Amino acid sequence: MSKQVYNFGAGPAMLPVPVMEQIRDEFLDFQGLGVSVIEVSHRAKQFEKVLLDAQESFRQLTNLPDNYKILFVHGGARMQFAALPMNLAARSATKKCLYAETGNFAKLANKDAKVYGDIRVITSSADSNYDHIPEITSEMVDQDAAYLHITSNNTLYGSRYNSFPETGAVPLIADQTSEILSRVIDYSKFGCIYAGLQKNLGPAGTAIVVIREDLLGHAVAETPTLLNYEVCAKDNSLTNTANTFAIYVTGLVLQWLQQQGGVAAIEKVNEQKAKTLYDLIDGTDYFRGVIKPECRGTMNVSFNLSSEDLEAKFLKEAGERGLYALKGHRSVGGIRASIYNAMPLAGIEALATFMREFEQNNG
Amino acid sequence: MSKQVYNFGAGPAMLPVPVMEQIRDEFLDFQGLGVSVIEVSHRAKQFEKVLLDAQESFRQLTNLPDNYKILFVHGGARMQFAALPMNLAARSATKKCLYAETGNFAKLANKDAKVYGDIRVITSSADSNYDHIPEITSEMVDQDAAYLHITSNNTLYGSRYNSFPETGAVPLIADQTSEILSRVIDYSKFGCIYAGLQKNLGPAGTAIVVIREDLLGHAVAETPTLLNYEVCAKDNSLTNTANTFAIYVTGLVLQWLQQQGGVAAIEKVNEQKAKTLYDLIDGTDYFRGVIKPECRGTMNVSFNLSSEDLEAKFLKEAGERGLYALKGHRSVGGIRASIYNAMPLAGIEALATFMREFEQNNG
Numbered sequence: 001m002s003k004q005v006y007n008f009g010a011g012p013a014m015l016p017v018p019v020m021e022q023i024r025d026e027f028l029d030f031q032g033l034g035v036s037v038i039e040v041s042h043r044a045k046q047f048e049k050v051l052l053d054a055q056e057s058f059r060q061l062t063n064l065p066d067n068y069k070i071l072f073v074h075g076g077a078r079m080q081f082a083a084l085p086m087n088l089a090a091r092s093a094t095k096k097c098l099y100a101e102t103g104n105f106a107k108l109a110n111k112d113a114k115v116y117g118d119i120r121v122i123t124s125s126a127d128s129n130y131d132h133i134p135e136i137t138s139e140m141v142d143q144d145a146a147y148l149h150i151t152s153n154n155t156l157y158g159s160r161y162n163s164f165p166e167t168g169a170v171p172l173i174a175d176q177t178s179e180i181l182s183r184v185i186d187y188s189k190f191g192c193i194y195a196g197l198q199k200n201l202g203p204a205g206t207a208i209v210v211i212r213e214d215l216l217g218h219a220v221a222e223t224p225t226l227l228n229y230e231v232c233a234k235d236n237s238l239t240n241t242a243n244t245f246a247i248y249v250t251g252l253v254l255q256w257l258q259q260q261g262g263v264a265a266i267e268k269v270n271e272q273k274a275k276t277l278y279d280l281i282d283g284t285d286y287f288r289g290v291i292k293p294e295c296r297g298t299m300n301v302s303f304n305l306s307s308e309d310l311e312a313k314f315l316k317e318a319g320e321r322g323l324y325a326l327k328g329h330r331s332v333g334g335i336r337a338s339i340y341n342a343m344p345l346a347g348i349e350a351l352a353t354f355m356r357e358f359e360q361n362n363g
Numbered sequence: 364m365s366k367q368v369y370n371f372g373a374g375p376a377m378l379p380v381p382v383m384e385q386i387r388d389e390f391l392d393f394q395g396l397g398v399s400v401i402e403v404s405h406r407a408k409q410f411e412k413v414l415l416d417a418q419e420s421f422r423q424l425t426n427l428p429d430n431y432k433i434l435f436v437h438g439g440a441r442m443q444f445a446a447l448p449m450n451l452a453a454r455s456a457t458k459k460c461l462y463a464e465t466g467n468f469a470k471l472a473n474k475d476a477k478v479y480g481d482i483r484v485i486t487s488s489a490d491s492n493y494d495h496i497p498e499i500t501s502e503m504v505d506q507d508a509a510y511l512h513i514t515s516n517n518t519l520y521g522s523r524y525n526s527f528p529e530t531g532a533v534p535l536i537a538d539q540t541s542e543i544l545s546r547v548i549d550y551s552k553f554g555c556i557y558a559g560l561q562k563n564l565g566p567a568g569t570a571i572v573v574i575r576e577d578l579l580g581h582a583v584a585e586t587p588t589l590l591n592y593e594v595c596a597k598d599n600s601l602t603n604t605a606n607t608f609a610i611y612v613t614g615l616v617l618q619w620l621q622q623q624g625g626v627a628a629i630e631k632v633n634e635q636k637a638k639t640l641y642d643l644i645d646g647t648d649y650f651r652g653v654i655k656p657e658c659r660g661t662m663n664v665s666f667n668l669s670s671e672d673l674e675a676k677f678l679k680e681a682g683e684r685g686l687y688a689l690k691g692h693r694s695v696g697g698i699r700a701s702i703y704n705a706m707p708l709a710g711i712e713a714l715a716t717f718m719r720e721f722e723q724n725n726g
Contacts, residue, residue: 205606
């Protein structure tokens with residue numbers, strides 16, 4: 001039996017225990033075939049069903065309208081930073097694309113896009129170290145633009161759009177990597193949503209891309225075949241050999257989420273989990289929240305102690321208790337607890353208990 | 364216990380049984396961490412060691428010179444069909460790139476490349492349904508070209524370069540997806556070799572790219588960051604979240620190969636395996652080999668029976684015996700036995716026994 005640990009890593013992140021056990025139990029014998037799921041052809045009917053079931057689960061969980069395609073695309077969210085303008089910038093005659101910069105990955109998204117279009121950063125919270133989400137008014141959304149790109153939850157800091165901008169006819173695109181399926185979202189308000197799998201969905205290496213059908217067909221010629229969303233849609237993500245393991249695990253995670261009652265149910269749990277930690281942080285000067293309260297999300301809770309030495313001590317003692325991977329991103333520092341859908345309440349309580357004791361012993 | 368089956372699938376393909384058992388046994392507890400390898404950060408020291416060990420095993424197994432980099436790149440071999448010209452075509456002032464067309468994937472490679480350069484198909488065996496590897500003389504290799512691309516083993520048919528062309532100063536690039544590490548190759552004769560993992564190395568979704576250092580640095584601006592080999596090399600394949608599971612499995616497969624005695628040892632076994640099947644095919648008119656004898660490889664053995672009905676019966680009865688995935692590629696038809704490094708001699712013998720009995724019962 002494994003020792004009890006809680007993994008607060010930002011991604012690759014912990015996945016639901018029953019899912020992990022099922023993967024192990026059937027690893028050598030998938031559906032009675034006598035071979036592993038990673039040894040089955042991506043064109044075998046057994047794998048095709050895995051793919052279709054995963055897509056159907058996602059569609060049900062999100063109440064996704066029929067005019068949206070669900071794609072699995074190689075390379076995680078970062079690859080989409082290039083794929084998005086390659087697929088969509090040409091919607092605008094001047095290839096004008098709007099970006100909101102609310103964190104490190106938001107910045108990378110517009111940096112990677114620059115070579116493919118006229119990239120406009122319409123707002124940024126860089127000057128205040130990304131401690132909030134600046135408002136986007138409808139006046140800021142140039143109706144000639146190909147799209148507006150936002151990062152709906154900022155992994156490194158824990159900030160989140162708690163309401164989404166009105167963009168008129170300009171498609172709103174959201175990188176949802178660190179919050180996908182953590183709260184109820186009206187997908188019909190978005191042109192495209194995408195997420196690397198490795199936080200709330202499955203293993204690393206692949207992204208899920210959900211895109212409105214009328215946005216397909218604008219890819220420039222230089223778009224690699226496998227990054228062309230129209231091709232991926234036509235081939236239902238099987239243009240080449242898909243990351244079959246990642247899609248299989250994602251399918252199991254989606255089934256698990258259905259068993260938890262769906263997105264609305266997990267959203268309540270997520271709110272309770274984040275509130276437990278933020279109430280503790282706000283109730284003392286000992287811990288200092290990184291993000292302004294009105295911009296906080298539920299997936300990544302970031303805070304500082306009064307010195308780096310104390311933070312190092314905190315991380316070391318937490319690790320000894322089996323509370324893992326609480327170190328903030330190398331570009332931010334401090335402490336970050338990533339508490340995705342799979343993190344149980346017991347993990348939150350273990351962390352909160354440790355935080356209170358640490359303050360008592362080191363106050 | 365799983366039933367005894369032999370999986371002749373072309374990829375995703377069977378992997379060595381001891382590797383598969385190890386993955387299962389440690390799936391919930393990687394290196395005593397109490398979490399799975401798919402839940403560990405790609406920047407954790409434990410995963411960094413997995414990556415470095417895999418690279419070192421590959422280097423040892425191939426006697427790879429020090430001036431070659433080993434990269435893990437998203438998207439499998441197909442993604443490299445675009446990445447290669449994006450990274451290398453600019454070595455030639457006119458972006459001239461040479462391609463040899465010896466099969467379906469070779470054709471896709473030059474098709475995907477066309478938008479990035481002046482793509483010249485210098486030879487093709489399409490007219491004879493790719494039944495041989497046409498010779499490439501040194502006169503055919505324009506010394507102004509950025510590179511010459513070959514597909515060293517053609518998965519759909521089973522043909523292989525049994526000797527490699529002399530290319531002078533033009534870098535030779537080989538798609539080795541379906542034969543990597545199946546035979547001893549002098550890597551110093553190549554500028555770049557690449558392979559999707561899902562046949563001889565691990566799970567699907569990622570490619571290994573081995574490239575001579577002096578070929579880095581020529582990528583055009585439109586190259587997506589994650590497909591820029593210079594960036595991948597600088598970041599040691601960790602520019603973004605790598606496909607950690609695929610790299611971990613690949614590392615285990617490479618260790619297993621070392622335990623088998625390395626590439627020279629497995630090459631002997633592979634030759635014996637292929638010879639067993641080809642001797643049977645050549646000894647009767649009942650089975651008809653697809654590839655001319657002098658162009659045969661050891662990884663994919665393709666043959667036909669006298670009618671599609673008989674082939675369908677063959678496939679059905681083989682499946683009932685636990686001999687799986689023998690159906691030829693949808694674009695070729697017939698029978699194909701993919702017998703990669705992990706296929707044991709016992710699997711070959713089981714197939715040969717079945718083939719003899721089938722001929723007796725249906726002759």
